[in-house]
Amino acid sequence: MKLPLIRTFITLLLLLAGATGTASAQMFTCKQGDGRTSFQQLPCDEALQADLPAPGAPVAGAGATPGKPLPPGSPQLLTRGKREVLQLTTMLERCRADEPGFAERSATVYVAWRQRHAATLQEFDRLLAAKVREARRGVAPIPLEMCSDDLLRRLEPLARPPDSRLDTAEKTWNLFVTALRSGNRDMALRCLTGRAEVRWKERSERASDADLRRMADAIRAFKVQWGDDYLKEALVAGDNDRVSGVAFRSINEEWKLSEF
Numbered sequence: 001m002k003l004p005l006i007r008t009f010i011t012l013l014l015l016l017a018g019a020t021g022t023a024s025a026q027m028f029t030c031k032q033g034d035g036r037t038s039f040q041q042l043p044c045d046e047a048l049q050a051d052l053p054a055p056g057a058p059v060a061g062a063g064a065t066p067g068k069p070l071p072p073g074s075p076q077l078l079t080r081g082k083r084e085v086l087q088l089t090t091m092l093e094r095c096r097a098d099e100p101g102f103a104e105r106s107a108t109v110y111v112a113w114r115q116r117h118a119a120t121l122q123e124f125d126r127l128l129a130a131k132v133r134e135a136r137r138g139v140a141p142i143p144l145e146m147c148s149d150d151l152l153r154r155l156e157p158l159a160r161p162p163d164s165r166l167d168t169a170e171k172t173w174n175l176f177v178t179a180l181r182s183g184n185r186d187m188a189l190r191c192l193t194g195r196a197e198v199r200w201k202e203r204s205e206r207a208s209d210a211d212l213r214r215m216a217d218a219i220r221a222f223k224v225q226w227g228d229d230y231l232k233e234a235l236v237a238g239d240n241d242r243v244s245g246v247a248f249r250s251i252n253e254e255w256k257l258s259e260f
Helices: 003-015 046-050 080-098 107-116 118-123 125-137 149-159 169-182 185-190 194-206 209-217
Strands: 028-031 037-040 219-227 231-238 243-251 254-259
Touching (some): 169 185, 169 209, 169 243, 185 194, 194 254
Antiparallel strands (some): 219 231
C-alpha cells in the first residue's frame, strides 16, 4: 500500500473515533452499576442503574447462596441491555399514563415495543411495575417534557425486529469490510452508529470505489477481546502491522461499529 493510501485509510478511521449517540441529540452522563460512566440519549434512571452488577462479578442478592440460582426476575440478573429496555419501557408507560393524548399517539409504537421486548418485560414484570410506580409518584421522576413525538421517533427503530446480519460483532465487521470491498456505501453505513454514521456519510463519498477496496484488502485480522451484551471491544490488524482498537455497541440487538 502506498503511503498516501495508508494516510487516507487512517484518516477515514479517525473520522469515526469516539462515536456514540446520535447527531444533534442531547446526551446524558450516567453512572453504571459497575462504576463506569456511560453516555446515552435519554435521562438516567438511578434506581435501574444501581441494579446492575459489575461484569464478571459474583452475584450477591437476597436469598442467593452459592450453587443456588437466583429466582427469575431478580434485579441481580439484569444485563445492561435488559436494563435499558426496562428504563425505556418505564418512560413509555409513565408518558402513556400521565401525558394527555400520548397514549393515542404512541399506540402503534407501544404495541410493537411490547411485542419486540416481550421476553424481557415478562421476566422483569414486577421490577418494571415498581419502577413505573416510582416514576409516577416522583420517587424516580421522569419529566413529562420527555413525552414527545421525538421520544416516539427514537423508540420506533428499537421496536423493529433486528437485522440478523448484525447479530454479532463479527458479522457486523465482516459486513462492513464486504461493503468496503464492493464500494457499497449504504451497506457500510448500516454497520455504523452515532457520529461515526454521520461522519462516514459525509466523508466516504470523497473516496473512490478503488480506494474503499484497497482499504478492505489492507485489513488482515480481527478479534473481539472483551464485551458484554451492550458493548464489545476488538483489535484490527492491517497489512502495515499497525493494530487498532474498535468498539461496538448493541442497539436493538444489532451490533454497530461505534468507535475506531
